[in-house]
Each structure stands twice: as structure tokens, then as C-alpha cells.
Amino acid sequence: MFESLKKKFSRTSEKLEEELIEEAEAEDNLQEESGSRFSFFSFGRKKDEKKEEEVVEEEENLLPEAEEIEEVPEAEEVEEIPEAEDEEIEEESKEEKKSRFWHRNKNKDEPAEEAEEAEDEEIEEEPKEEKKSHFWSRNKDKDEDAEDVSADGEAKGGIFSFVREKTIQEKHVEDILFELEMELLQGDVAMEVATEVVENVKENLVGKKIKRSNDITEYTYYALKDAVEEIISIPGKSMTEMIEEKKAQGEPLVVMFVGINGTGKTTTIGKLANYYLKKGYTPVIAASDTFRAGAIEQVTYHADNVGVKIIKHQKGSDPAAVAYDAVEHARAQGKELVLIDTAGRMQTNTNLMDEMKKIKRVSNPDLVIFVGDAITGNDATEQARKFNDAIDIDGVILTKADADSKGGASLSIGYVIQKPIMFLGVGQGYDDIMEYDPEWMLNQLFSEDEEIVENEA
Structure with a gap:
């Protein structure tokens, strides 16, 4: 990565x-x-190694007093210890002799000529x-x-x-x-x-x-x-913190997802529903992409797979009405999270952008999240900039981060729009999503140990 x-x-x-x-x-x-x-x-x-060593030293410094109290030798044991120490000293002196350069080649069974040849080879090396x-x-x-x-x-x-x-x-x-x-x-x-x-x-x-x-x-x-x-390091609250704040008020956290087609927006909604379901929350999904062929079926497929309720209307119906019904359902049923899927649209399509503003006005989301494809690099950054100008997004989710060798979007997108990256998609499965952490990102960029990187992800 x-x-x-x-x-x-x-x-x-x-x-x-x-x-x-x-x-x-x-x-x-x-x-x-x-x-x-x-x-x-x-x-x-x-x-990092120095920090670990300091911790070990602190732990070791606490041990000597206890060891001294426990290991009070009896008379017989005291007499046996010197013999063991003498044997160890003799063995160490033998090891030192073996390790000395001038003793290394002095083997009685080895001819003097072979010893000289070995020394010549070392000098050449x-x-x-x-x-x-x-x-x-x-x-x-x-x-x-x-x-x-x-x-x-x-x-x-x-x-x-x-x-x-x-x-x-x-x-x-x-x-x-x-x-x-x-x-x-x-x-x-x-x-x-x-x-x-x-x-x-x-x-x-x-x-x-x-x-x-x-x-x-x-x-x-x-x-x-x-x-x-x-x-x-762009400051911002995590979605989990916001869910807890809204829960304390007796309200669900309403999250609206925007972005262009093909970035993995609908799949990401399925991943987030699964992520928070496993954390003990009860999400509901709003199928507000009512125009694209197969869109309602696609988001229904993900909702069924992870086991969450989906609110949907007939194809071609008002997307804002679907979002509104989902929010009302969450309030009535005491559910903590509403995830609103919207139609993918190019940031240059004025009519579709106006429709997206209507969904935002009706559902009054707490978060508007732009979903971008990390592999597209600068394109994802420019798309986020345009969506932010049009609808004022609150955060970013980058998909396919695991396949991004360049890292341009991950490095740039938050800084350019001054909004935090909230999650990264790191694989194809429903569990392959992680909350973004700047320190983790630094470790990715300034570590050569790929195994550690993968385990953290």
C-alpha cells in the first residue's frame, strides 16, 4: 500500500x-x-524499539527486591553455588580462547600451509x-x-x-x-x-x-x-462518537452518501451497516437511488446479506420521500443509524446535483459523506472539491485503498477540502472497512514492514 x-x-x-x-x-x-x-x-x-526497551527496563527494575527476598539460600545451597560458578568461568575462558583470531587456525590436525592459505583468503576478502x-x-x-x-x-x-x-x-x-x-x-x-x-x-x-x-x-x-x-491530520469527530451523542438525545444519526457511479458507494453502505451492527447498533438503509436500473435491487441485496432493514419505494419514485420515511422509521423503532444511498452523479450535472440538495433538505442529515475511489487519485480529489462546493460535505470515505500504490488521493483529499477522511475500504468483503487514523496512515508511508501494515488494517 x-x-x-x-x-x-x-x-x-x-x-x-x-x-x-x-x-x-x-x-x-x-x-x-x-x-x-x-x-x-x-x-x-x-x-518504537526504544520505547519497548524502556518499558521492559521499568518492569525489570521492580523485580530485584522480590527476588532477593524469595531466594534466601540455605546453608547447603550456598556451598554448592561456588562450584557451579567455577565451572561456568572455566567454560567461558575456553570459549574466549576458541574465539580469538590467533587460535582459530591453530589446529594440531591441520597443516600449517592450510592455515596460511586461510589467512591469505581473509586478507583478500x-x-x-x-x-x-x-x-x-x-x-x-x-x-x-x-x-x-x-x-x-x-x-x-x-x-x-x-x-x-x-x-x-x-x-x-x-x-x-x-x-x-x-x-x-x-x-x-x-x-x-x-x-x-x-x-x-x-x-x-x-x-x-x-x-x-x-x-x-x-x-x-x-x-x-x-x-x-x-x-x-484534519480534525473531526468519528461517526461512532456522533452516534453516541445522538443516541443520548433519543435521535438516530442520519448519514447521506454522495459521489459518482462506480466508486463503490452502495457496497460501502453495506459494509458500514455490517460494521455498526457488530458494534451493537441497529442501522436502517434508505434506497434513495430510485432512477438507476438495478440500484434498488443492489442495495437490497447488501441489506439482506448483512441483516438490516431497508426502506424502499417503487422505481422512479421521489428519492427525498424514501429518505424521509427511513428517518421516521428509525425514530419510531429506536434505531440509532440511518444510511441514505443516493444516485451516483457527475459533479457537473446541475439537475442531479439540485435533486441531491433536495434530499439533503428533506432528510436533514447529520453527516454528508463523499465516497471516492482511491485509485483514481487526482480525479477523486477534484470530485470531492466539486461536491463540497455544491452541497458542503462533512467527510470522506475512500474505497479500494488496499489497491492504491500511489497514495495521491489518500494524502490530498482531506487537506484540499479541509474535511476528514472517516473510513477506508480495504478489500471486497463486508468486514473490509476501517476507521481512518492519521497515525496508521503515517505508519503506512514511513514503514517498510508490510506484515505489520496488513495486520493493523
Whole structure:
């Protein structure tokens, strides 16, 4: 998910690192030192690992007193302990001897000539390792790159440091961030979003002082992450919170769904009915798409599958009347949620948009939600903008997010209309829907662990 954006962000880090290291080499301000080189995505993981370690340390600090009280040895046990410790010390000293370099090849059964040949092979291998760790050679061979990086994101080669501390200047990032902006636009990110991300990254990076190459990667990682977090964090209440508020007032939450045909609007209504049914609420669906052939049958099929009541009239009847009847039914029966399906329409069709306004006026919904297809990228963003201008939507649901490699719509749509994304469709089944969480989105974009991503979804 969102693989394209992840690659663009990591390439930005690599290009800035190359720029600064090449400049430092020309200034004779570069030296290689021992240490582990970190990948772009390793910094977020290391932050999480530190938190886990701190929790473990806190738990361990609580244990010693209890252990000391419980393990008061008897006289016989005290006499037996030193012998065991002596044996362990002797075993450890043997292990140390075995591990020493000069003892490794001194085997009485092995001829001296073979030992010399083994030493020669090790000497020949050292220059190869140095080549692998060299900055300019590490990107030449992708297979070598994969072998050089360990499971925790650290590279086996050395890192570069600067003899004199360097400062990231505007000239270092100007071309690199222009390339990032162009790549974001090609990835269906809206123009204003791409510009905002680039400006924020520039502001966060320029003036940073660096001592080694790992600093460049770390600063770029957090500059990009902070910029994206600001874009996707649009405040708004969750639908579940709103249901509870309306329930306390003795009223159902009325939700109207809008969007063009083919985005998965009706299927999404079925998913939401199932989602809230499992949470203990009782939804009712209004079949207010009364003109499209097969629309009433389609929404009835989903309602029957998940086991919720559907309010429907004859084909061609007034959509606003269907919505009104559904709301009255919910009030009479004490149901907490009304989901109104409407006809899909292009945002440029004035007559259909006027009809949608009538449904809104009659049913007086608490939420108007635009349903867009994440795969369509900028088209979904533009559609949301037009619907928002016409009817003032309150939130967004993006379908097919699991199949979206670019991530342009997910990154842009909320920021462009300043309305929150409320749910994401992440599969074909009725259970494949999740409440949107900005922190989850950040993990998608700044994590290389796909298994964790899938489990969270």
C-alpha cells in the first residue's frame, strides 16, 4: 500500500546524502569511520524499539527486591553455588580462547600451509568489504544492497563523517525538493499538497548541522514525516462518537452518501451497516437511488446479506420521500443509524446535483459523506472539491485503498477540502472497512514492514 510515495520519500533522502557527501569530498572534508549505516525507514522502527526497551527496563527494575527476598539460600545451597560458578568461568575462558583470531587456525590436525592459505583468503576478502561499504558503490548493485542491509535496517558497511561540521543550506535541497515536487504531482498528489509538503521539508532541513551521513538520513526522514503528518491530520469527530451523542438525545444519526457511479458507494453502505451492527447498533438503509436500473435491487441485496432493514419505494419514485420515511422509521423503532444511498452523479450535472440538495433538505442529515475511489487519485480529489462546493460535505470515505500504490488521493483529499477522511475500504468483503487514523496512515508511508501494515488494517 502506498509503495510509490514511500519510494519517493526514500529517494529524496538518498539524493540529499549524495549531494552533501560529494561536496564534502571536494572540500577534503570527508572521512570513513566504523559504524552501522541506517536505512531511511529504520529511524521510526528504532524509536518504537526504544520505547519497548524502556518499558521492559521499568518492569525489570521492580523485580530485584522480590527476588532477593524469595531466594534466601540455605546453608547447603550456598556451598554448592561456588562450584557451579567455577565451572561456568572455566567454560567461558575456553570459549574466549576458541574465539580469538590467533587460535582459530591453530589446529594440531591441520597443516600449517592450510592455515596460511586461510589467512591469505581473509586478507583478500577485506578490500571487497571496503568496496561494498563505499558510498558511491552501494547503489550500483541492488543485490549487493539487499545483502548489506540487516533485518533491523542497519547496513554492514561503514558510515561517512565530516572532518568539519556541515550545515544543510538551501542550495543543497533546492533541486532535490523540486524533483520531489514533480514526482508527487506525477503520483496524483494535488498541487497545493505537493507544494505544502516541499515547503515544510525545506523549512525543517535548512540550517540543520550534520556530523555524519546517518544524520542526513535521520533529518530527512523526520522532516518528511512531520510535513506529511501536518497534511493528513484534519480534525473531526468519528461517526461512532456522533452516534453516541445522538443516541443520548433519543435521535438516530442520519448519514447521506454522495459521489459518482462506480466508486463503490452502495457496497460501502453495506459494509458500514455490517460494521455498526457488530458494534451493537441497529442501522436502517434508505434506497434513495430510485432512477438507476438495478440500484434498488443492489442495495437490497447488501441489506439482506448483512441483516438490516431497508426502506424502499417503487422505481422512479421521489428519492427525498424514501429518505424521509427511513428517518421516521428509525425514530419510531429506536434505531440509532440511518444510511441514505443516493444516485451516483457527475459533479457537473446541475439537475442531479439540485435533486441531491433536495434530499439533503428533506432528510436533514447529520453527516454528508463523499465516497471516492482511491485509485483514481487526482480525479477523486477534484470530485470531492466539486461536491463540497455544491452541497458542503462533512467527510470522506475512500474505497479500494488496499489497491492504491500511489497514495495521491489518500494524502490530498482531506487537506484540499479541509474535511476528514472517516473510513477506508480495504478489500471486497463486508468486514473490509476501517476507521481512518492519521497515525496508521503515517505508519503506512514511513514503514517498510508490510506484515505489520496488513495486520493493523
